[in-house]
Amino acid sequence: VKDDSDSNPTETALAAEVERLRSENDRHTRRIEQLERRISLQPQSGLPTHFRLEVELEGIIEGLKTTEDKRGLSLLILQLGESYAALRKTLKTSISEWILYQTGSRISSLLRAEDRLFHTRESEFVLVLPGLKGEGLAKFLRSLIPRLAEPHIFSGLNITIGASIGGAYWPEHGCERSPLMHHADIAAGASAERKRSFTLFKPELLSRAVERVELQNAIIKAIEQNGADRIGEQFYLLFQPKLFLGALEGDLLRIESIEAEILIRWRHPDKGVLSPTTFIPLAEETGLILPLGKWLIYQSARKLAAIMREVPVCSGLSINLSARQFHSDDAAEIVATALARSGARPADLTIEVTETGLFEDPETAAKILRKFNELGVKISMDDFGTGYSSLSHLHRFPLHEIKIDRQFIEDLSDNRQDQIIVRSLIAISRGMGLSLVAEGVEKPEAVRMLWDMGCTGFQGFLFAKPLSEDDFVAFCARIRAQGMTWKLGDRFESLEPSE
Numbered sequence: 289v290k291d292d293s294d295s296n297p298t299e300t301a302l303a304a305e306v307e308r309l310r311s312e313n314d315r316h317t318r319r320i321e322q323l324e325r326r327i328s329l330q331p332q333s334g335l336p337t338h339f340r341l342e343v344e345l346e347g348i349i350e351g352l353k354t355t356e357d358k359r360g361l362s363l364l365i366l367q368l369g370e371s372y373a374a375l376r377k378t379l380k381t382s383i384s385e386w387i388l389y390q391t392g393s394r395i396s397s398l399l400r401a402e403d404r405l406f407h408t409r410e411s412e413f414v415l416v417l418p419g420l421k422g423e424g425l426a427k428f429l430r431s432l433i434p435r436l437a438e439p440h441i442f443s444g445l446n447i448t449i450g451a452s453i454g455g456a457y458w459p460e461h462g463c464e465r466s467p468l469m470h471h472a473d474i475a476a477g478a479s480a481e482r483k484r485s486f487t488l489f490k491p492e493l494l495s496r497a498v499e500r501v502e503l504q505n506a507i508i509k510a511i512e513q514n515g516a517d518r519i520g521e522q523f524y525l526l527f528q529p530k531l532f533l534g535a536l537e538g539d540l541l542r543i544e545s546i547e548a549e550i551l552i553r554w555r556h557p558d559k560g561v562l563s564p565t566t567f568i569p570l571a572e573e574t575g576l577i578l579p580l581g582k583w584l585i586y587q588s589a590r591k592l593a594a595i596m597r598e599v600p601v602c603s604g605l606s607i608n609l610s611a612r613q614f615h616s617d618d619a620a621e622i623v624a625t626a627l628a629r630s631g632a633r634p635a636d637l638t639i640e641v642t643e644t645g646l647f648e649d650p651e652t653a654a655k656i657l658r659k660f661n662e663l664g665v666k667i668s669m670d671d672f673g674t675g676y677s678s679l680s681h682l683h684r685f686p687l688h689e690i691k692i693d694r695q696f697i698e699d700l701s702d703n704r705q706d707q708i709i710v711r712s713l714i715a716i717s718r719g720m721g722l723s724l725v726a727e728g729v730e731k732p733e734a735v736r737m738l739w740d741m742g743c744t745g746f747q748g749f750l751f752a753k754p755l756s757e758d759d760f761v762a763f764c765a766r767i768r769a770q771g772m773t774w775k776l777g778d779r780f781e782s783l784e785p786s787e
């Protein structure tokens with residue numbers, strides 16, 4: 289056998305193969321390192337991402353366990369407000385990136401050396417604060433929250449982004465990383481839902497979260513699984529009168545016209561009748577507001593046609609469109625088709641949209657409003673005064689009516705500040721030739737005061753709660769029988785339990 293150990297072709301090939309694999313392996317390792325670096329740092333803020341959070345938080349918790357550090361830690365999850373998501377859609381990427389960068393540096397500027405900050409999702413930051421609980425945490429939040437609320441100034445724009453923060457303590461609210469994170473997340477969700485700046489986790493929040501999921505499933509069942517034509521088995525409409533005055537003589541209101549706002553109710557199979565404030569936000573989140581809203585628009589158009597035919601003193605109805613409905617592509621078409629099919633007149637329908645729904649994206653909103661205007665329906669700005677919109681932009685919208693939010697009306701007669709605000713809201717709206725409605729009117733004194741300030745439209749429990757259709761017809765009949773007057777302080781009592 290020939291000795292060819294020096295140049296054994298198999299061995300040479302093997303060595304080459306090993307070399308090739310080694311360099312491939314190096315390439316892989318470098319690639320992995322590169323990728324790891326990329327996923328560990330958020331490009332917009334330069335902060336570590338949730339990949340780092342997982343590793344580091346685990347390490348920190350292990351450290352605390354072994355050193356028996358009794359001080360524990362706070363984990364905070366900070367979610368940027370809805371206005372960030374809205375901005376993200378309308379403004380240049382460079383602006384939203386600037387805001388993220390700014391937010392990151394604002395938080396960083398308040399941290400101690402041992403604190404850690406992560407940028408976990410585009411609009412979410414996580415803070416790990418060793419030893420900071422109770423009063424110490426409260427003090428930190430007292431400097432953080434106002435710092436976050438400061439406007440971001442960017443090439444002439446003045447942008448304010450709120451944030452909702454949720455917090456959980458180690459070890460009280462979770463001994464391991466995963467439950468601790470989960471509980472802080474639940475607390476952050478509760479903050480966002482209640483429009484609070486901070487919520488500390490507590491076990492009750494868990495049952496609320498479960499309830500939310502159950503409710504969400506029940507809506508899906510009521511709307512999707514049963515099919516559009518069966519939505520009416522669980523949902524129904526109520527009518528709350530809006531009164532427009534021509535005069536106020538002593539205790540006697542002279543009624544110029546009556547309208548009503550349509551308010552939806554859900555007869556939940558187990559929970560009984562639910563208020564829209566519990567299920568409309570869930571329907572918005574899941575997108576189910578679109579089929580539900582479409583059903584409501586068709587129903588409302590039918591009711592409008594019937595009521596206008598049968599109740600001569602009623603001069604119109606209004607419906608509420610949520611922000612998502614209002615911004616959906618075919619909102620105006622749905623309204624147009626519903627009106628055409630029912631034979632109702634567009635001029636008899638008012639669409640109520642909230643101030644926040646309009647101002648989040650003023651340009652698109654103005655376009656949609658023009659479409660509604662071309663249709664001939666009227667537009668009312670709901671909950672006026674609650675958003676942080678600039679009143680000077682109002683003239684950009686083709687509006688017909690303004691509804692002053694209930695919070696200003698509640699204790700108008702005792703609250704000087706509210707009086708000043710309401711007086712100027714009335715002045716602005718009148719200056720623009722808009723019709724005005726005060727909502728949530730519960731006291732006779734409020735009617736006198738508002739009337740003196742120049743407000744002519746009134747809605748509230750003082751006159752009537754949301755009524756069934758039959759009750760609303762009876763309400764109109766009573767006003768007609770009283771020669772189009774109403775005695776201040778009289779309340780319409782339902783003939784049947786409607787809620």
Ligand code: C2E
Pocket residue numbers: 528550551552563564565568584608609610613640670671694727728729730747748749750754
């Ligand atoms: P909103 O449009 O501001 O409706 C007025 C709410 O205030 C109604 O609550 C009404 O019952 C209540 N209210 C009226 N007068 C008084 C009063 O004097 N005092 C007090 N404390 N409350 C009064 P409701 O029916 O629970 O509706 C809550 C919100 O749900 C509505 O606020 C509206 O934003 C939304 N919503 C109701 N129906 C619909 C709907 O069909 N579609 C959409 N998208 N949203 C709806």
Ligand code: CA
Pocket residue numbers: 549608640670
């Ligand atoms: Ca409304």
Ligand code: CA
Pocket residue numbers: 670671691693694727
């Ligand atoms: Ca309102």
